Amino acid sequence: MARSGTCFAPPTKQDYGFEDIPGLKAVVFGDIDTPLSTLSSMSEAELQQSPFYRNWAGPQGLREGCVTKFVHTSDRIGLVSFTTRASRGAITAEEQRFIALLSPHLRRASLIGDLLDQARVTASLYRATLDNLACAVVLTSEDGAILYANGRAEAMLSTQQPIFSRNGILQAQNPITARALLTAISGAAHADAALGARGIGLPLSAAGQPPAVAYVLPLAEGTARAAFRPACAAVFISTTISAAPPSEAVLTTLFDLTPAEVRVLLAVGGGLTTQKSALSLGVGENTIKTHLGRIFAKTNTTRQAELVKLVSDIGAPLSPGAVPLDIA
The missing domain is CATH 1.10.10.10 (Winged helix-like DNA-binding domain superfamily/Winged helix DNA-binding domain)
Structure with a gap:
């Protein structure tokens, strides 16, 4: 069979209504995973007399189609169609069974796409929130690998003051604090009781640099942590004291x-x-x-x-x- 990704090729969508395409209405209102070939709902003579066949399918050397519905939710319907050439025979029952077996896999792929889209939207909302903060924020994995940095943090990383990246790992300019920072991040990943949810403040700046303090906090299990997986720690970098x-x-x-x-x-x-x-x-x-x-x-x-x-x-x-x- 010659395949078509949809039963609506552009000329068809423009020139024919919902009920003008042979067999389409029956599929839309029928059960999912139930293929319906055109010639199972009408004779070939009736098909060839339809405006759809005379003006669109016939001139392209097509014979009939087989359509199945693989998704039907409150906001959309998913269909896949297969079209045969005029040079071959009618669609067989075995071919329809093959399409029925394919349908659940298409539905699974569609649902996976939905989940990925939702995850992207969620992550985008969290990124927008963090980018609106006046202080620098870096989300890291257990070993300190930088997974996300908001705008303020990116600026610091670009100037390498008071933090910088070494092979993708967050580093502090203050050599005394460098190891303690990674230890605190590792502690956040394991919900270290000594670290606690209130975090721990570490001086980041080296001698002679403007004061900067990092607050390392565990990133709670839930939506936010899932959005930036495998992020487990949030490092807030403050260069000013704010009572807000x-x-x-x-x-x-x-x-x-x-x-x-x-x-x-x-x-x-x-x-x-x-x-x-x-x-x-x-x-x-x-x-x-x-x-x-x-x-x-x-x-x-x-x-x-x-x-x-x-x-x-x-x-x-x-x-x-x-x-x-x-x-x-």
Whole structure:
């Protein structure tokens, strides 16, 4: 059989309606993985009298087609068609069985494509969030390999101050800190209790250079970590001290928190009591306590004082004029 990737060649799509293509309607409204040949629904004489055959199929030396539906969801229908030349016989039952066996593989390929598209969209949203940060952020694997660097971090890497890349591995200009940085990153990968979710601050700059500090934090298991796999650590590089709290998007990215959990973390991490947090957010104290339990688990903390330290340590304001992104 001569193959056609779709039963809609451009001239057909322009010149014929849905019901004018022989056999198409029956396939669209029929079952998936059920091939239907044109001559199984009409005689050859009827086919040859159709405008579709006289004006399109016949002049191209074609005889009949066989179409099967391999995807049917709320937003699309996937069809594949095979067309025979006029010089050969009608499509056989064995050939239709072969197409039926092929159909599930086409559906699997389509679903895999969907998953890859979703992963690309998710990763793109997270990249946009990190690029909006005013501080440098580098995501690394367990051995310190640089997997992603936002705009500020790329600028530092290009000037090799206060960080640089050696064979793709993140390095600090301060020789005393260089080994400690990689040790902290490795600790983040294994959820080292000594490192904790509040991270660890390490001086990056060498003598005579402007001060710079790296905060190494574990990248929580969840959507963000999956988007940058095999990233396991987030290295925030600060060259200024800021009292501004981190944005909701930053906390969502780091710890895979829900929007409600982020709001509670910012309130409690900002020093408010459970009662005042409840009043501030317009919810009950029991709701705050429920969210806190989940926040403690996701951030590997146990006390409010640790949450206050966490929010203070990762304070990273958005770049001026940047529009915060809701990526929850």
